[in-house]
Amino acid sequence: MHDNPFRPGFGISPPLLAGRDALLAEWREVLGLGAWSPFRAALVTGMRGVGKTVLLNAVEDEARGRGWTVVHGTLHVGLVEALERDRLPALLQAQDPEAYARELTGVTLPQLGGATTQVVPQYPREPRLESMLARLVELTEARGAGVLLSLDEVAVESMQELRRIAIAVQHLLREDRRVAIVAAGVPASIAAALEADGLTFFRRAQQVRLDTLTLAEARAAIAEPVRAHGRSIGEAALERAARASEGYPFLVQTIGARAWEHRPADDEITADAVEHAVEVAYATMGESVIVPALRGLSGRDRDYLLAMAEDDGPATTADVAERMGATSGNAGRQRARLLDAGVIVVPGRGLVDFAIPRMREHLREHPHDAQLGLPTAARRTFRD
Ligand SMILES: Nc1ncnc2c1ncn2[C@@H]1O[C@H](COP(=O)(O)OP(=O)(O)O)[C@@H](O)[C@H]1O
Ligand SMILES: [Mg+2]
Known part of the structure; x- marks a missing residue:
């Protein structure tokens, strides 16, 4: 009944380009x-x-x-x-107009339409x-x-x-x-x-x-397309969807799309639909974003990320070095490379945190991804 306005995936322009x-x-x-x-x-x-x-x-x-x-x-x-x-x-x-010499080579029957050039x-x-x-x-x-x-x-x-x-x-x-x-x-x-x-x-x-979106921008990126396409979303549902996206555009679109299609005949997108959407969207992060990001890194870089994942929030660089069994100088090299790769950020002096939403959770659940960089789904199939 309603066409889904959201554009999950890569390279396809969103219904509302927020924050740019x-x-x-x-x-x-x-x-x-x-x-x-x-x-x-x-x-x-x-x-x-x-x-x-x-x-x-x-x-x-x-x-x-x-x-x-x-x-x-x-x-x-x-x-x-x-x-x-x-x-x-x-x-x-x-x-x-001058680059090409046009040469009339033949005239077809007028009723069949004009000249061949x-x-x-x-x-x-x-x-x-x-x-x-x-x-x-x-x-x-x-x-x-x-x-x-x-x-x-x-x-x-x-x-x-x-x-x-x-x-x-x-x-x-x-x-x-x-x-x-x-x-x-x-x-x-x-x-x-x-x-x-x-x-x-x-x-x-x-x-x-390019940075992730602010909370207000993420809310607009979800709410405006919903309204423009003739449906509504409750305040609590919108807030939950926007916060769960962490302002990460890929998640904004994926959560939006999954929430939209949960009960497409309903006028309102409910908190229930958003909850379901967040779960599905988070599950796609591994293969779509996190594993590809890990793939370009060295084993030592990934060890650094595993050491960071032990903390629930930003980790201190000293803790990370200690967990890796490295000198802070050696760990500093990994830190610099990961910053360059856009995988981590520095939220404050002596601190490091994940730049990509769900990476911490993903590494905790699938530490082998950090070691092998293989897609989780492939390994599961292999094991079955
Ligand atoms: N400013 C934005 N507002 C809303 N959605 C966005 C915005 N920027 C990107 N998106 C959505 O995020 C996803 C990833 O965008 P894309 O341009 O492919 O990322 P990148 O090229 O950086 O990997 C797409 O689904 C896109 O529609
Ligand atoms: Mg791209």
Whole structure:
């Protein structure tokens, strides 16, 4: 009867993008005719599920809404080649009336509809990222717009691709052309990009660290879509749903979706439905978020997390080192790496805490995940 408005998962824009208005205003500045803005080159970082991809989506929508041309890419080996061979030629063809000599090759019967046109592209021989991008920028500038490059999933393996693109864009930025670039990745990947040779350009870029939502933002992200789609949610149920999400966008959407569909024919989403939803949503955290986050870590890093999980709240770095049987200097190295990876936070001097909701509980229930990094479900099946 009612379509579920929530968007659990990754990469799919939510019904209400909560808490990102101020950031989007910065990009609107870039896209408008205003003065130079540091957001013309921006690096978005934050842990998995915090909303990097959907923020890029929103920036891209803003750009398109102002007539800008968007070049979107997920970083992978071969991206530059794909851009040069297919994507940029297609964009240029769509924009540039002179680039393609149109040759009438035949006339079909009028009642079957018009003429056949053969298109002869000018660009394909020596594809050059720099020259194609420059031409694309030139064409969009003529329309009073520009080009936005939006690059998702910055990863260590595709640093060479990022470097190639950065060089091309840097050149245009220096000439103060209408071009903007935004790249997103988890903190460890962004840290690697900042250290990589040939990517010094990004050290001057605007760093955007995405945080979890505030309680008020999480409440709005749940309540507004519910109301907009013709249902209601009681105050206690809303408060419980928002608090249980810990402001983590992935959980906001998952709890919202599961609560919505619990009794879809009811007008009101009850506390009971939320309770059920929270349980289901927490159960998905392991495989969707926590195990993937553990997978990129070393055994020693994971030992650090296990030692932290012994406390119910923030742990002192001294306790963690002692539990690991390590000197505080050695444990300090793990701490730095985990901070870089966006897995832990420092809530106060000498303290560490988990950055990802449910990680503590997950590690207590599945300590083997910390040792092996295998999905829990797979191991269960194996045992049965
Ligand atoms: N600001 C937000 N408000 C509400 N939901 C959000 C917000 N940001 C992200 N989400 C939701 O959270 C989930 C994860 O977002 P995504 O952009 O894929 O994260 P990331 O790319 O950082 O891993 C998606 O279901 C998305 O709809
Ligand atoms: Mg993403």
